[in-house]
Amino acid sequence: MIENVLYGYRGEVRRFLEKHGVKIGDRVRIERRDFVVEGILMPRAALSEKQFIVIKLDNGYNIGVRFTNNTKLVKIAEGEELKKYTPSIKVKYNPELPKVSIISTGGTIASRVDYRTGAVYPALKTEDILEFAPEIMNVANIEAEVLFSIFSENMTPELWSRIAEEVAKKIWEGVDGVVVPHGTDTMSYTAAALAFALRNLPVPVVLVGSQRSSDRPSSDAAMNLYSAVLVAGKAPFAEVTVVMHGETADTYCLVHRGTKVRKMHTSRRDAFRSINDKPLAKVVRDKLVIINNNFILRDKSRELILENKFDGKVALVKTYPGMSGDVIDFLVDKGYHGIVLEGTGLGHAPIYIFESLKRAIEEEIPVVMTSQCLWGRINMNVYSTGRDLLAMGVIPGEDMLPEVALVKLMWVLAKTRNMDEIRKLMLTNIAGEINPRTVFSTYLS
């Protein structure tokens, strides 16, 4: 994972650092006309157009020093010496506090732990976390491990199974909650997968990520992680949730139900939004404020059941004007086990793919309808297109997000290939993914 000695620096700043013969991890002093800082040269995990040099100060904080023409740099010590560096914070066990397990899977939130060795390897171990966000010690005894370190765009159903298994182990060992740091790109897919895989959940499982890596001055990593640990250790609900910023400012975090959440912005810190449901709660500094009273209560005596198999042979197909049925035919020919359509409006597909859909269902490949509108509910009784699709055997996806219907169908198909059972399970609320009534008030808020 060590890419190079000046990871993340480009252009003028990089040439400046190269000229001074420094590398990540070296102790340096930076002098500008107006001020002087001394500390460890940090990598820049997320590239940015802006010309900053990131320095870890002795008090543990990172700062970004803007590079200008009059910036001077003095190398004080080689990075090698830093190997002796150990976190200044010692882990203390507090019997009054809940026990929270942190299982890191990668992503931006985990891409910061590099200041001891100078290398950029995604990892969140116990001491890293406590040094990075020492306030966490006041809310929980934590025990952290790195399960794997991947960008979440490379997540797979097999990896969902492994995460679910690891979470289950910790819960069986008796922790009061589990936090799963994860890349934000597909975090909502994994959240849904864990929600289906962890049946009869006794304690909270919280996915958390960050939109800006922790070596950037504007990082949301520390606040999100702190809030996630607070939810895992103390929330009254035993649900799989996603905890992320509620606004762009560091005012509060939102706790979203894992089957009703989606990344709705490529870069904003408040990118995650509950869709067709209210968030469960808000975390305002060290206070948890319940917003939605419809949840399953935490109960440590409840026996967790692990059902972590997913059938990866399911396709998500978005419909569009002029699309051809040939893609559906291909999926059938290729032996796919199920298809989730992201149709239009109330759950419609173009009439010119009907024959292909009919054939898929005749060959016992379930077809589930969702909507590219995202908000609202499938209702295929309103127009003749929908009624024809229903008559054909297409399963209405109710108010499920397309991605959630996909994960659910993968989970259902790992249990049964019987068309009636599949239909029944897809239409039954299993993990909060189907609301009996459409929640209109949650539109765009």
Added chain:
Amino acid sequence: MIENVLYGYRGEVRRFLEKHGVKIGDRVRIERRDFVVEGILMPRAALSEKQFIVIKLDNGYNIGVRFTNNTKLVKIAEGEELKKYTPSIKVKYNPELPKVSIISTGGTIASRVDYRTGAVYPALKTEDILEFAPEIMNVANIEAEVLFSIFSENMTPELWSRIAEEVAKKIWEGVDGVVVPHGTDTMSYTAAALAFALRNLPVPVVLVGSQRSSDRPSSDAAMNLYSAVLVAGKAPFAEVTVVMHGETADTYCLVHRGTKVRKMHTSRRDAFRSINDKPLAKVVRDKLVIINNNFILRDKSRELILENKFDGKVALVKTYPGMSGDVIDFLVDKGYHGIVLEGTGLGHAPIYIFESLKRAIEEEIPVVMTSQCLWGRINMNVYSTGRDLLAMGVIPGEDMLPEVALVKLMWVLAKTRNMDEIRKLMLTNIAGEINPRTVFSTYLS
């Protein structure tokens, strides 16, 4: 299009109407304990669970009478006699007002014009419109025609071409604006298509739809149509826009730019939202309030250029965890000319489809990256996944919606198959589809 004599009625109400031997178009009197109404029995184009009988009163308005156990019905006259019925409103030409052409393509907004013959055929002719929303006569001289009558889920790139051609004809004839009633399911796709096809547009082109058909008491059809005619006749901008309700209540309509709008709810009347852009304007009753000053001015002397060819061999592919490259391979094998990816986050795709994407580009099939987040902008320079995709030749879709990138690539491919020219056109703002800077303030509002 005449489905049956009691179109839209089901269950108990249908049996009641059958028992009385009445059909759509008959003149009836309905008596309930509390009141009596007399008028023409109307069809119910949109089915609803609620038990209503829809009656057209002699003053031209439709009302829905709730069916109860004590409802009585008397048949007064056969529908046949209604053939002599003509609208009571005469079209008068007012030289002070602009001339607006209405070209109907179908959808819920057009599914109401049935009261003269009793049949349910989607159509919006001049006299229908004026009787349906007589206020329109105060804002424009209208001239309406039915181009075709289809549910918009069945729209195709060939039909976009025909609509564009028809709109162009009207503009060349000298109208001051064109209104295109359209089904809401794929209205934003057609809006984008017209925005690309109608180059150098001199006057406004307004797509309009409704979420509730006009035979329902809560219909948004009349207000949307009125607002659309107002925009077409009087707005200062010469852009392709979508006009729909701004709130669920009948308070105002929003005017969205055709390349920056999307249906975001399956059923709400305010389903349409501008994404990554502010709406151009608001219509509050008969007042047009400009919200966004960044638009192209109306100028009747400008010479419209019609570029209405679209290459239908383009696929929209949404990525997801565990997806296989085999779908991409299939599209290449099948001779598709272009692929739009709906990737994750800032513009990422799973590493396990990279080989297939590489092959597509090597075979000169352009691949454009957009994001399933919808809001925000593609930035493939931040993480190594994005950088690898860029190096491979994937074209970043900037802040374009996936659907708009699809329509644009269809339009670009009809012009050129040269990879450099395609890239250049895809990265150039042509019809407001790419903002030079990301508009953060428009998130979820």
